[in-house]
Amino acid sequence: MTLKGALILAEADNVATAIEDIEPGAVVPVRLGKEVRTVKALERVPFGFKIAVADIPRGADVIKYGESIGKASSDIKKGNMVHIHNLEGVRGRGDLAKGGSR
Amino acid sequence: MKFLGYERADGSAGIRNHVLVIPGGLLAAKICDFVEGTNTILTADSGSGRTSRDRETIARTLIGLGRNPNVASVIVHSAGVATGYPELNPTRIADEIAQSGKRVEFIEVAKEGGTFRALEKGIQVAREVVQETSRTRRQPCDLSQMAIGVKCGASDTTSGIAGNPVVGYLFDRIVEAGGTAFFGENTEIIGAEHVLAKRGVSAEVSRRILEVAAETEEKAKATGEDIRTVNPVPANIAGGISTLEEKSLGAIHKSGSAPVQGILEYGERPSGKGLYFVDNWMSTGSIFAGYAASGAQLVIFQLGGGGWTDKDLLSTSTAVVAPLMWATANPKTLAVAGSCIDFYSGGVIEDGDSIEETGEKLLQTVLEIASGTLVKVETIKHTDPTQIYLKDSPF
Numbered sequence: 001m002t003l004k005g006a007l008i009l010a011e012a013d014n015v016a017t018a019i020e021d022i023e024p025g026a027v028v029p030v031r032l033g034k035e036v037r038t039v040k041a042l043e044r045v046p047f048g049f050k051i052a053v054a055d056i057p058r059g060a061d062v063i064k065y066g067e068s069i070g071k072a073s074s075d076i077k078k079g080n081m082v083h084i085h086n087l088e089g090v091r092g093r094g095d096l097a098k099g100g101s102r
Numbered sequence: 103m104k105f106l107g108y109e110r111a112d113g114s115a116g117i118r119n120h121v122l123v124i125p126g127g128l129l130a131a132k133i134c135d136f137v138e139g140t141n142t143i144l145t146a147d148s149g150s151g152r153t154s155r156d157r158e159t160i161a162r163t164l165i166g167l168g169r170n171p172n173v174a175s176v177i178v179h180s181a182g183v184a185t186g187y188p189e190l191n192p193t194r195i196a197d198e199i200a201q202s203g204k205r206v207e208f209i210e211v212a213k214e215g216g217t218f219r220a221l222e223k224g225i226q227v228a229r230e231v232v233q234e235t236s237r238t239r240r241q242p243c244d245l246s247q248m249a250i251g252v253k254c255g256a257s258d259t260t261s262g263i264a265g266n267p268v269v270g271y272l273f274d275r276i277v278e279a280g281g282t283a284f285f286g287e288n289t290e291i292i293g294a295e296h297v298l299a300k301r302g303v304s305a306e307v308s309r310r311i312l313e314v315a316a317e318t319e320e321k322a323k324a325t326g327e328d329i330r331t332v333n334p335v336p337a338n339i340a341g342g343i344s345t346l347e348e349k350s351l352g353a354i355h356k357s358g359s360a361p362v363q364g365i366l367e368y369g370e371r372p373s374g375k376g377l378y379f380v381d382n383w384m385s386t387g388s389i390f391a392g393y394a395a396s397g398a399q400l401v402i403f404q405l406g407g408g409g410w411t412d413k414d415l416l417s418t419s420t421a422v423v424a425p426l427m428w429a430t431a432n433p434k435t436l437a438v439a440g441s442c443i444d445f446y447s448g449g450v451i452e453d454g455d456s457i458e459e460t461g462e463k464l465l466q467t468v469l470e471i472a473s474g475t476l477v478k479v480e481t482i483k484h485t486d487p488t489q490i491y492l493k494d495s496p497f
Binding site: 003007009017018019046047048049050064065067068069070082083084087088089090091092093094095096097 | 258259260262263289292293294297318319322323324325326327328329333339341342344345346347348351352408432434451452453454
């Protein structure tokens with residue numbers, strides 16, 4: 001059996017990890033354990049990158065492993081790719097710290 | 103669960119049978135050039151102009167490497183750069199290694215009449231020690247005598263899904279059997295420290311995990327830089343990891359599920375067995391030698407590599423006395439760097455293999471390597487230098 005699509009790692013997650021190169025418009029099987037859902041890809045998502053499995057409004061937590069991996073920096077639609085263009089980490093951010101040089 | 107190892111006087115079991123010559127530098131390097139079966143550490147971290155804390159870290163690293171179970175005997179010489187500092191006094195280093203019951207020979211350069219005479223003496227002593235060492239035979243040893251260290255690197259999203267959890271399974275098996283396992287990388291628990299802290303064996307250990315993350319984050323913020331321009335490293339981002347929190351939450355999977363017994367400094371030896379977190383730096387050039395100094399006989403580099411397209415030959419032998427085993431779960435990495443990869447766990451992603459069955463295969467591979475099978479990078483005659491993890495500024 002060769003798995004395709006994307007994997008969700010915990011119930012609370014709003015992103016899944018692509019385990020194949022996903023093309024725009026593809027209806028992608030998304031697995032959480034034995035459960036399989038589908039999400040329609042709005043854009044290309046390469047192997048190893050994340051696809052939103054729910055709408056994520058700007059400022060909301062992006063959840064993977066059941067934990068926050070940062071906040072959405074713009075409104076993300078179900079089926080969008082989620083990466084550094086629309087997701088910001090909040091930890092260790094010297095650029096945002098009081099007295100930071102930038 | 104047995105492997106064939108070299109029983110040592112202190113009850114530990116070597117998976118290799120090195121003669122170590124320390125400290126590094128010209129004399130040690132030339133003895134090693136001349137004598138088969140010898141090994142030294144290649145590092146510019148002599149201790150000169152370093153604080154007492156950093157000098158002690160260097161001494162702890164040298165002593166720890168000397169005491170590593172993979173080392174049969176040690177030759178200590180007095181020609182180090184910073185031997186005038188009490189921490190780095192070569193007699194102290196030789197004495198502390200000798201407490202393990204190993205044979206330790208001492209070459210005093212001034213007494214021999216200078217470097218060239220000391221080199222001649224060193225070569226003759228090393229030849230004799232190496233031949234004596236070769237009389238040791240491998241015996242069945244218990245998994246409880248195994249200590250292993252892991253770093254995950256060039257991490258991508260295959261690391262958190264498959265590569266790291268498979269190593270985590272191995273860690274659980276080794277710890278259950280009464281062995282020892284080390285993980286670390288103080289930057290890469292930021293964002294996951296609340297999850298990891300739940301696994302502290304005591305409230306004090308949990309508090310220390312949170313403290314290490316907070317100290318490291320404060321240092322990161324004090325730079326004024328966006329941490330994402332430093333870590334996640336470019337290879338992580340090219341492999342699909344977006345934030346430090348995401349990297350950390352994936353990274354802690356390599357530690358399995360056992361309770362964390364304590365927090366160790368770089369190169370520090372644990373007081374007991376079980377799983378330990380080491381407050382170390384993620385660099386490949388630094389972390390593996392530190393694990394070996396803590397007592398690890400084998401170190402694993404669990405590679406993502408999705409962001410690498412041009413690295414078919416991977417870093418070699420930076421653990422000085424412990425073999426460096428490479429593992430990956432990324433099929434693209436296997437295709438590029440297969441000549442250096444010892445274990446592939448990508449079946450978890452590609453074929454739906456379970457973490458448990460894949461982890462059992464990893465355990466079998468580890469037992470074979472522990473019994474003498476070479477890791478792939480051990481076939482390469484090159485040793486990368488070691489950068490000892492020092493926390494203070496030089497002066």
